[in-house]
Amino acid sequence: xxxxxxxxxxxFEAYVAEDKKIEPKDWMxxxxxxxxxxxxxxxxxxxxxxxxxxxxxITRAPSLKxxxxxxxxxxxxxxxxxxxxxxxxxxxxxxxQMLDDLHTGKAKYSSIFNYPTISWADIGAVGWLVDGAxxxxxxxxxxxxxxxxARAMVRxxxxxxxxxxxxxxxxxxxxxxxxxQKALAQDAFNRWWWPSLMMFGPSDADSPHSGQSMKWxxxxxxNDELRQRFVDMTVPxxxxxxxxxxxxxxxxxxxxxxxxxGAIDWDEFFNVIKGNGPCNKERLAARVxxxxxxxxxxxxxxxxxxxxxxxxxxxxxxxx
Amino acid sequence: xxxxxxxxxLWEIFVRSRQGLGHKHVGSLHAADAEMAIQNARDVxxxxxxxxxxxxxxxxxxxxxxPDEKDVLFDPANDKxxxxxxxxxxxxxxxxx
Amino acid sequence: MTEAQHLxxxxxxxxxxxxxxxxxxEWCGHGPILEEDIALTNVALDLIGQARNLYTLAGxxxxxxxxxxxxAYFRTDREFQNHLLVEQPNGxxxxxxxxxxxxxxxxxxxxxxxARQTVDPDLAGIAAKAVKELQYHWGHxxxxxxxxxxxxxxxxxxxxxxVIALWGYTGEMFMADDVDVACAEAGLLPDLEGVxxxxxxxxxxxxxxxTLSQPEDGWMQRGGKQGIHSEHLSYMLAEMQVLPRTYPxxxx
Numbered sequence: 001x002x003x004x005x006x007x008x009x010x011x012f013e014a015y016v017a018e019d020k021k022i023e024p025k026d027w028m029x030x031x032x033x034x035x036x037x038x039x040x041x042x043x044x045x046x047x048x049x050x051x052x053x054x055x056x057x058i059t060r061a062p063s064l065k066x067x068x069x070x071x072x073x074x075x076x077x078x079x080x081x082x083x084x085x086x087x088x089x090x091x092x093x094x095x096x097q098m099l100d101d102l103h104t105g106k107a108k109y110s111s112i113f114n115y116p117t118i119s120w121a122d123i124g125a126v127g128w129l130v131d132g133a134x135x136x137x138x139x140x141x142x143x144x145x146x147x148x149x150a151r152a153m154v155r156x157x158x159x160x161x162x163x164x165x166x167x168x169x170x171x172x173x174x175x176x177x178x179x180x181q182k183a184l185a186q187d188a189f190n191r192w193w194w195p196s197l198m199m200f201g202p203s204d205a206d207s208p209h210s211g212q213s214m215k216w217x218x219x220x221x222x223n224d225e226l227r228q229r230f231v232d233m234t235v236p237x238x239x240x241x242x243x244x245x246x247x248x249x250x251x252x253x254x255x256x257x258x259x260x261x262g263a264i265d266w267d268e269f270f271n272v273i274k275g276n277g278p279c280n281k282e283r284l285a286a287r288v289x290x291x292x293x294x295x296x297x298x299x300x301x302x303x304x305x306x307x308x309x310x311x312x313x314x315x316x317x318x319x320x
Numbered sequence: 321x322x323x324x325x326x327x328x329x330l331w332e333i334f335v336r337s338r339q340g341l342g343h344k345h346v347g348s349l350h351a352a353d354a355e356m357a358i359q360n361a362r363d364v365x366x367x368x369x370x371x372x373x374x375x376x377x378x379x380x381x382x383x384x385x386x387p388d389e390k391d392v393l394f395d396p397a398n399d400k401x402x403x404x405x406x407x408x409x410x411x412x413x414x415x416x417x
Numbered sequence: 418m419t420e421a422q423h424l425x426x427x428x429x430x431x432x433x434x435x436x437x438x439x440x441x442x443e444w445c446g447h448g449p450i451l452e453e454d455i456a457l458t459n460v461a462l463d464l465i466g467q468a469r470n471l472y473t474l475a476g477x478x479x480x481x482x483x484x485x486x487x488x489a490y491f492r493t494d495r496e497f498q499n500h501l502l503v504e505q506p507n508g509x510x511x512x513x514x515x516x517x518x519x520x521x522x523x524x525x526x527x528x529x530x531x532a533r534q535t536v537d538p539d540l541a542g543i544a545a546k547a548v549k550e551l552q553y554h555w556g557h558x559x560x561x562x563x564x565x566x567x568x569x570x571x572x573x574x575x576x577x578x579x580v581i582a583l584w585g586y587t588g589e590m591f592m593a594d595d596v597d598v599a600c601a602e603a604g605l606l607p608d609l610e611g612v613x614x615x616x617x618x619x620x621x622x623x624x625x626x627x628t629l630s631q632p633e634d635g636w637m638q639r640g641g642k643q644g645i646h647s648e649h650l651s652y653m654l655a656e657m658q659v660l661p662r663t664y665p666x667x668x669x
Contacts (some may be wrong), residue, residue: 018543048446057658059439060657062660064435075367086349109396174669177668177669180664196466254553293509296571297450299571300568301328301565302352305353352564354451
């Protein structure tokens, strides 16, 4: 490393240590840039793949009000994907490159979206649990060291706050509804509880990138810490709903001041990541198909813009 | 074949949140032309009544100062404290000046 | 104009808005680019919002305790009186924006009148809000038709096909039946001949900017306003209405 680079690296480290923000054109270590690109683009992919399981119920929403709410929510997710792609683009990667990586399976997205939404209650459970877990993960990112990512996350978190509430409200309405509705709510809770706990990622002991990311202020709490916080927050909410947490080992631990909970099936988790989840193929196929079916539209708009620019140039030469 | 050259250009979006305030940078997006950029900006960045006016600027039309010049550009202002009103100690009688 | 005709006029407006909003909502998550996904969803949300306002008004006028959801979820395809145009499947993006442009040009004229009329001030209030939304929709759909028509050879050919395929569904919007005639005489609805003239100018201008040729006015499909629909509508309703009809005692 040359003296100049050492100097730059020292300045970068000092900035991050002081909790200052790094901005796009500032010098940054290659590994920092790569880590950010990986994390932000994964995050963006999760938003747009995440549109699919919920989008699955837009046309079947049981009231016009619910339909409007769900549309607005799924639309927000598109917006969040867009903010995040933009944040990643400031690091020198294009959206097309990121989409290529998603479509070829090189890039990952949150594996929770590989589970199916098979009833309307799933829309409630996804809002309540999946968005709840996502918020828990995302709030600390509003303070992460990379400026554009932190700013995007501020926007995301602000908009996201209605998402969890609408999910909980669906669950509440169903849990207090007819016996059939309550059964649907419990069934959805049973299926989404464990995958939601998996959303915080592997146990700290098995989380390869965590240490460095914490040092760089990209990550501020460990996976297990956040998971515990989520369980502690959610169990009383389930009690309020009158639903049973599908975990026989769950109990309050007076000494720790936290809930103890059962073992997570990491074998399932890693299999879903590897592509063996119930909907991995459908999700990716839907994204690829939308992109490919849109290719001629994107081309046409570009061609039209070029023609228009040419016409403008011609008419201004004539005028001059 | 890389598809990167097919991408629509990137636009930086500035929104005036209400009359009387300046336009503030809110983010960016892709659009084929300026008109589309305005429409997209409206849909992406003002869904919650965040704006009354939008500017769209092609990202590659922006010239930015270099972070390497940060010291050269901005440090010289450090010692010109006499540019700030608090530098001047005046008698209490004229305290509202 | 009888009360029943007045009510029917409001319901028809609501049905057009809901059916087209439902169609557009199918795009959510599948648009050609993220920005456009968001834009189409915004249009869908506007239309569903219009439908809710109109159904709520219709329900209160009817006075039988039916709310927006009773009207959306518990009527059959024979009771829906939307135009055939709006129930046509999304097809590709070009089909969707052409359908939208044809509808927007019509709805703009119709709602501009509705906002001005004084026979039904409640309806005028709903329409005044809708007019602003529709102006935006028209800008969006017509700009897209122009981009696709005057884009690449491929897009030009595709969207020309869309125009030809959907043209036969435009005539129905201007065929006045008893309800239209009575409501126009009472000053509630615009005269459809005038609407057609304005529509034709608008659409001809859009198509010409798009370098697209306008099909000859041949036979026009009809029946929507009488509840005799294409095969598509009953599938759409089956999907849309499945939950409330499966669990009729539930609230959501």
